[in-house]
Amino acid sequence: MKSSSADFSTILDRILDTAADNLRIAKILVQMGLDPNNITYDALFSRLLEIVLANITFANMFALVGAIFFVATLLMQTMVPLRVANMTGCTFFVAFGALSGNVATFLLYLLLLPINAVRLRQMLNLIKKARIATEGDTSMEWLKPFMTERRYRRGDQLFKKDDAATEMFLTITGKFLVTEISVEIPPGRLMGELGFLTPNKRRTATVECIEDGQVLTITYDKLLEIYFQNPQFGYYFLVLTSQRLLENISRLEGIIAEAKVARQTAATDDIA
Numbered sequence: 001m002k003s004s005s006a007d008f009s010t011i012l013d014r015i016l017d018t019a020a021d022n023l024r025i026a027k028i029l030v031q032m033g034l035d036p037n038n039i040t041y042d043a044l045f046s047r048l049l050e051i052v053l054a055n056i057t058f059a060n061m062f063a064l065v066g067a068i069f070f071v072a073t074l075l076m077q078t079m080v081p082l083r084v085a086n087m088t089g090c091t092f093f094v095a096f097g098a099l100s101g102n103v104a105t106f107l108l109y110l111l112l113l114p115i116n117a118v119r120l121r122q123m124l125n126l127i128k129k130a131r132i133a134t135e136g137d138t139s140m141e142w143l144k145p146f147m148t149e150r151r152y153r154r155g156d157q158l159f160k161k162d163d164a165a166t167e168m169f170l171t172i173t174g175k176f177l178v179t180e181i182s183v184e185i186p187p188g189r190l191m192g193e194l195g196f197l198t199p200n201k202r203r204t205a206t207v208e209c210i211e212d213g214q215v216l217t218i219t220y221d222k223l224l225e226i227y228f229q230n231p232q233f234g235y236y237f238l239v240l241t242s243q244r245l246l247e248n249i250s251r252l253e254g255i256i257a258e259a260k261v262a263r264q265t266a267a268t269d270d271i272a
């Protein structure tokens with residue numbers, strides 16, 4: 001008995017809620033100038049259009065364009081265009097705030113503008129540094145204060161393949177040779193960096209001095225610190241090492257191809 005009266009009161013509540021909702025909607029429709037008893041989609045659409053057209057003011061146009069730019073920022077995946085679109089959106093909203101006399105909107109978007117500008121500048125600087133970092137060893141000037149000078153004479157062996165690797169070199173003068181692959185390393189280049197990245201910290205090749213020269217050295221421990229502190233250097237380092245490893249792979253591929261041709265020629269000669 002108790003449960004049926006509870007059901008009844010719930011139903012009654014729902015009926016009252018629905019009636020109240022209908023009354024609310026009816027009130028809105030009346031406020032919009034529509035007849036709640038005779039409402040069609042056509043009537044609703046044309047009334048809405050009328051309202052929108054009646055509200056198009058210079059200030060609202062700025063708000064509309066600003067909103068379009070803000071939606072655009074949500075669709076963007078890269079930071080630079082996102083910041084630019086956001087700043088454009090902010091500018092339109094600043095104009096809207098000023099024209100409509102809305103101080104809160106004006107101040108909020110005016111404040112967002114320099115924040116976006118600073119972030120955009122930081123991002124552009126980072127992109128520039130990363131680009132410079134990939135362009136060559138010239139960006140190694142800043143590394144010099146962390147390094148110690150050493151001299152080598154022609155014929156000196158700096159290290160042998162498979163030796164334990166503990167330091168990296170920057171060549172300043174003279175010339176060095178990666179013996180196994182006959183690659184010369186001129187002044188201004190990094191050398192002995194691959195050992196830093198190998199899991200067992202061993203030299204991947206032998207290097208000897210072929211022209212008296214000076215180098216700067218840095219221990220792998222110090223290098224590790226710098227690697228984690230300086231993302232641009234880390235990126236440069238990755239580009240340099242992958243470039244050298246790729247060169248070595250293509251050199252090996254050349255040797256394999258030559259050996260294959262030589263074997264085929266020998267086989268044809270044998271048959272003949």
Ligand SMILES: Nc1ncnc2c1ncn2[C@@H]1O[C@@H]2COP(=O)(O)O[C@H]2[C@H]1O
Pocket residue numbers: 165178183185190191192193194195196202203204205206207244245247248
């Ligand atoms: N293709 C290459 N060009 C220039 N240097 C290289 C090349 N391959 C290896 N090396 C250098 O030879 C060094 C041998 O010691 P690491 O393995 O420590 O680091 C290696 C590189 O610095």
